[in-house]
Amino acid sequence: MRDPLVTLENVSKTFTLHLREGTRLDVVADVSFDVHAGECVVLGGPSGAGKSSLLKMIYGNYRCDAGAIRVRDGEDAVVDVARATPREVMRLRRTTMGYVSQFLRVIPRVGARDVVAAEGREGGLDAAAADARARALLALMNLPERLWELPPATFSGGEQQRVNIARGLIAPRRVLLLDEPTASLDAANRAVVIELIREKRAAGCALVGIFHDADVRDAVATRVVDVTRFRARPAA
Amino acid sequence: MREGALLEAHGLTKHYGSRVGCTDVSFDIFPGEVLAIVGESGSGKSTLLSVLSTEMEPTAGAVSYRMRGGSVESLFDLDEARRRVLMRTDWGFIRQDARQGLRMRVSAGGNVGERLMAIGERHYGRIRATAEDWLSRVEIDVARIDDHPITFSGGMRQRLQIARNLVTRPRLVLMDEPTSGLDVSVQARLLDLIRGLVAELGLAVIIVTHDLAVARLLSHRIMVMRHGRVIETGLTDQVLDDPREPYTQLLVSSVLAA
Numbered sequence: 348m349r350d351p352l353v354t355l356e357n358v359s360k361t362f363t364l365h366l367r368e369g370t371r372l373d374v375v376a377d378v379s380f381d382v383h384a385g386e387c388v389v390l391g392g393p394s395g396a397g398k399s400s401l402l403k404m405i406y407g408n409y410r411c412d413a414g415a416i417r418v419r420d421g422e423d424a425v426v427d428v429a430r431a432t433p434r435e436v437m438r439l440r441r442t443t444m445g446y447v448s449q450f451l452r453v454i455p456r457v458g459a460r461d462v463v464a465a466e467g468r469e470g471g472l473d474a475a476a477a478d479a480r481a482r483a484l485l486a487l488m489n490l491p492e493r494l495w496e497l498p499p500a501t502f503s504g505g506e507q508q509r510v511n512i513a514r515g516l517i518a519p520r521r522v523l524l525l526d527e528p529t530a531s532l533d534a535a536n537r538a539v540v541i542e543l544i545r546e547k548r549a550a551g552c553a554l555v556g557i558f559h560d561a562d563v564r565d566a567v568a569t570r571v572v573d574v575t576r577f578r579a580r581p582a583a
Numbered sequence: 584m585r586e587g588a589l590l591e592a593h594g595l596t597k598h599y600g601s602r603v604g605c606t607d608v609s610f611d612i613f614p615g616e617v618l619a620i621v622g623e624s625g626s627g628k629s630t631l632l633s634v635l636s637t638e639m640e641p642t643a644g645a646v647s648y649r650m651r652g653g654s655v656e657s658l659f660d661l662d663e664a665r666r667r668v669l670m671r672t673d674w675g676f677i678r679q680d681a682r683q684g685l686r687m688r689v690s691a692g693g694n695v696g697e698r699l700m701a702i703g704e705r706h707y708g709r710i711r712a713t714a715e716d717w718l719s720r721v722e723i724d725v726a727r728i729d730d731h732p733i734t735f736s737g738g739m740r741q742r743l744q745i746a747r748n749l750v751t752r753p754r755l756v757l758m759d760e761p762t763s764g765l766d767v768s769v770q771a772r773l774l775d776l777i778r779g780l781v782a783e784l785g786l787a788v789i790i791v792t793h794d795l796a797v798a799r800l801l802s803h804r805i806m807v808m809r810h811g812r813v814i815e816t817g818l819t820d821q822v823l824d825d826p827r828e829p830y831t832q833l834l835v836s837s838v839l840a841a
Contacts, residue, residue, distance in 0.1 A: 408824055434804075437803055454778070456772065457775070
């Protein structure tokens, strides 16, 4: 088997809340798993088990206190997100690693089509290709064409989420982190997302996701990693 | 200087007599990067910007800058004339108070054209055409080109300042609280304009702000200052979502989520 695209090795994370007398919240400890091209690893476990935190750590959004998070960047290079400089993480996000959150962070005055296309350009598509792909994805996500030029601030939650998914999937990035992308979607649009995820897998992407909906999880997962395995053990 | 860096600051320190402005501040910035400097009043962030803009000499430390020609110069070793040319052409400075960044009794077109004339443009028709182009890019009605900024609203003045600064195609722009004091709706429009222009022109920006939402929207990296020192630095979203230092946690938790 080829080298994995993502490797977590003994990853641990604790929040220290200085405003609460330095209370320490152990999030995860000793997390190790690999994700290969074509895989969709679903993080399992109850709410509060640290699934979202783990995704954010892979993306470099949360810091990692111990261990290594190695992401393959291109054919030979490997970046350890746990130790990388901000500039290296920025580059990795541009070229290799995408993140789809549960909510669209709306930018005032930018229309939906350009919200999506801009992310395509950021991820290396030329302007024409980004625009064409943005149109195709918005159509696929059943977003009515009359909304395409409008800023998503006034859209419904489901419509915003569809823009968000199009935005998260437009760039040809090989590592995708999905935090409940289907949470506010109806059945028809969930089916579209399932299909898009399968296409990404077939294209050789490595995906790590959180899906509470069992149907979606069963449809996309190649493997489930139970995050409760990595709970920090209380000190003896 | 590091390969690819546009500017590097080393150990910048500014004391006002016995009072400390900023202490031992080091950072670098690459083309196309936006660096936010955040902190409360008195944290030293404005002092740092004044030193970077060469309005004040540092008590200690140095700033290296890669000139357009590729040579690296030490900012405070440049003679006054060269430094002034640099500030007028390759750098921009957007100030919080537009009255300090604009000439209030010169027309809008004159405010933009003045920077062009400073770099040697003499052709009136071209200067006016470029000024018109820039006014429309910052969404000021071109019909207002002969009006004085004294007749402009706060938001328009800030947009005019942006046009005046960007007309010479600078590579580095310093911004000091560019949106504070404006109505929220005006702020959003200005931020969006800045965001678009920064991306389009590939500008390097050092922006001082106390507003973490502004830092999140515009910047890639962030430096948190307190009592004149940099206490935390990193990717903007990482520092804001997973702040490590007690003071940064306090800053982040003090913001009301809208």
